[in-house]
Amino acid sequence: MAKESVGQGACGHTGMVEAVKKGMAGEAVLRDLADLFKVLSDHTRVRILHALLKSELCVCDLVDALDMNQSAVSHQLRVLRSAKVVKYRKEGRHVFYSLDDDHVVSLLQDGLDHVME
Incomplete structure (x- = not known):
């Protein structure tokens, strides 16, 4: 007896599969x-995002809050900035970081809620 190949309607739920495909x-x-x-x-x-969930912070405040060196914090902030997860503003010689938007806040808060459940 030949096996039916996967992806060829093997389960017989073609209508459901098509609806899922269209909605993806x-x-x-x-x-x-x-x-x-x-x-x-x-x-x-x-860790950086969790700190920023609490408050907008400058790089030196993040360094102090997280007990990290400035180079490591700045490197990670560049990664987060390029992914559009954080944004920054300059005030004099200080650069302040915050979460990019409410979607990022929700994503972090939902993630925290999930792991703390």
Whole structure:
């Protein structure tokens, strides 16, 4: 008896499968989402984001709050900035960082709620 190949309607739920396919985001969008999760998968970056969830902070405040060196914090902030997860503003010689928008706040808060459940 020949096996039916996967992806050829083997389960008989073609209507449901077609509806799912039509509702799925495009490959480029899903790749971008995977890249966002990669950025969020670093413990140091999550620590920075958690601090920024509490308040806008300048680099030197992040260094003090996280007990890290300035070079390491700045490097991680560049990664977060390029991923559009944080934004910055300059005030004199200080650069202040905050979470980019409410979506990032929600993503972090939902993630925290989930792991603390």
